[in-house]
Amino acid sequence: MIVCEPSGHFFALHTAHTTYQMAVDEQGHLLHLYYGPRTDASAVVLPPHKDPGCWPNLLPQEWPAPGLGDHRAPFFEPEFADGTIAADLCFESAEVRPGKYSLPGLPAFWAQDPQGETLSITLTDAAGLTVQLLYGVIADCDLITRAAVIQNTGSAPLTLRGVPSFSLDLPRKDLDFLTLDGDWAYERTPHRTPLRPGVQSVGSVCGIPNHFHNPAALLCTPDATETSGECWGMALVYSGNFRIQAEQSNAGVRFAAGIEPYHFAWILAPGESFTTPEAALVYSNSGLGGMSRCFHTAIREHLIRGKYRDMSLKRPVLINSWEACYFTFDEEKLLALARAAKQSGVDLFVLDDGWFKGRNDDTTSLGDWAADTAKLPGGVDGLCRKINDLGLDFGIWVEPEAISPDSELFRAHSDWALQIPGRATLPIRHQYTLDFSRDDVREGIWQQLTALLDSCPIRYLKWDMNRSLANVYSAALPAARQGEVYHRYVLGVYDLQQRLIDRYPDLLLENCAGGGARFDCGMLYYSPQIWTSDNTDALSRLTIQYGTSLFYPPCTMGAHYSAVPNHVTGHVSDPQARMAAALSGTFGYELDLTAYSQDQRAELREWSAFYQEHGALIRSGTLYRLCPPDGFGSAWAIAAPDSSQAIVFAVGAVLDGRSLPLPFAAQGCYEAEIRQTGAETSRCVQDGEALRAHGLPLPNLHSTLPGYICYLKRSSHS
Ligand code: GLA
8 A cells, every 4th residue: 555645745565464655755855754564653753853063864765866975885976977976856746547657668567456556756957857756565475675766857868877676774783684695506595694894785787687696685684584573585586797785884875776887878869768677675573584485476477477377277297308318419319318208207208408509518509599400300399299299288498698709690691799999809618699689680589489489389498597697888879878788788688588478478488597597586486486596506505595586486497307417506406305395386397208118117106296285385385485595405395375285395414303393383283194106105104293393203214315304284073
């Protein structure tokens, strides 16, 4: 619910459990008052003007502007034609609208009336600048979104050199900053540190978020745990260069995020406007777990679109050819893998990298999206038909943003690659990046993609992106507009993915970027699942999936059961541990099943059936992180919102005979079914209250990395 006082000078955004308040002060400036537990108190209590000489530096500003006395690190940087970098933004008007706003050309959470509402506040600067602040409220999920539309209302061009998606001034200083960081194969490891005076930030200048930092982070009170304490979480709905910063000053903490200002300069002609990407905010006073669950529900119900938004809809168990074949295969090898996969309960066969003209390693052919007939004599359509004849659906890998210097596409259109005139172009993984800011370049790739997707019934597409951007310069833009290329590139990716899902509404799209380098709310607007990491090792996945789950729900995490020793880490783990990790995501296989015996395939078939039986619960259930990963093990559960059923997963050293209290357990009895292997199960009955108070007894297991999976169902007569 949005309260906008008749005076138009006080605003409150209410969600089920939180409230966000703002007010306009005597000078006409919009101040932030409060973001915390729900309160219906509507009294306007403006912060005291402690020191009239330096007040802008102390006041909580809802949209901090530079140049006029707020000396905290500026994020918003409008440069007027006369060189002025300053803005004095005063309240002009406000409007409440039913339904949540959308953003043209940009991904955004969506909610129709009455689930969503919009507050639009317009601030103006007399020199010719208007900032329209957009607030979306999705009350049930405790989600508040923010974006802004900056308009040049003057008569000369204006350059935006920095623009945040949101800024939030909190009155306290003693907060922890938690970010998700890592590298290839170790994405989204949480790092939590107390804030110290000054600016602490994470971000990306790689053109994509990259492996190093995720565009989501949170502030929390030092006492915050999984189940208690206050958290302010923020996820950017954006897939390009970003910055998230937290600044501790004598006024408190300013938390802000948006497009990274480096190499960003957007020119607005008179009358033109710029729309920022969206930031999604959640406040929770029930710890990290409470915050995550709000993001999970919001992402599942108000970000993901298309038919796979329905979490009860069966998602295919897939086999991906990458770890089974890499680049070395022919049609016979693929068909043998498909036959073995069929016997293992797989529904969909995905042909990964290596299928197109001359692609035998990672040095060539990106951009030439037609079959290598040396490997696939009948083409992609011929292979697809044969896979379909085995009773499997077919999916394929592409990397549409990439171009190999050794490709027909590059020989025909070398100017399509991002490159700086007069300088050598840097290959990374032997490839360049196509200039997706250009309509003609995207159109060329679109023609190839549609030819491929129209050639046969392709049910799944893995859209990969295997390098960061460098040599960022567009031949299609004048010198003064080169600061727009990074953002226009991201808009180009969004444009092509939107066209794809419009034309192929039944296609299951999975985004990927060298593993999980582009795992963000922006991409989830287009694809319901994203490949989480190239590291499929069970122990590594405990941390990667735990970190990812701080913001993103299990249903979005591409997770596959793979072989041991693991292809990245060399670790060996028990099948149950690998199953626990894979079953807590989208579930599939990524290993050479032809090396498996009939008995082993029959066992995998039981696990595939387990996923199909409980997939709706895994995708739509509520995640409880019971023991965070400590390098040795971890435990978590996914429960139905009404506690009628749940699956408990435990991996590694937690399997030491301890009991695991289950906070979701309800009164009555639960039938517990413990999966020893795919086929072998043991059963017992557990009392709900005892489960909650004393816990589920875990076995004491002593193998390399043991795993334990227990399905609980509340008895109908309890
Ligand atoms: C990336 C992906 C992998 C695989 C390879 C193919 O690394 O993350 O899953 O598709 O590319 O080159």
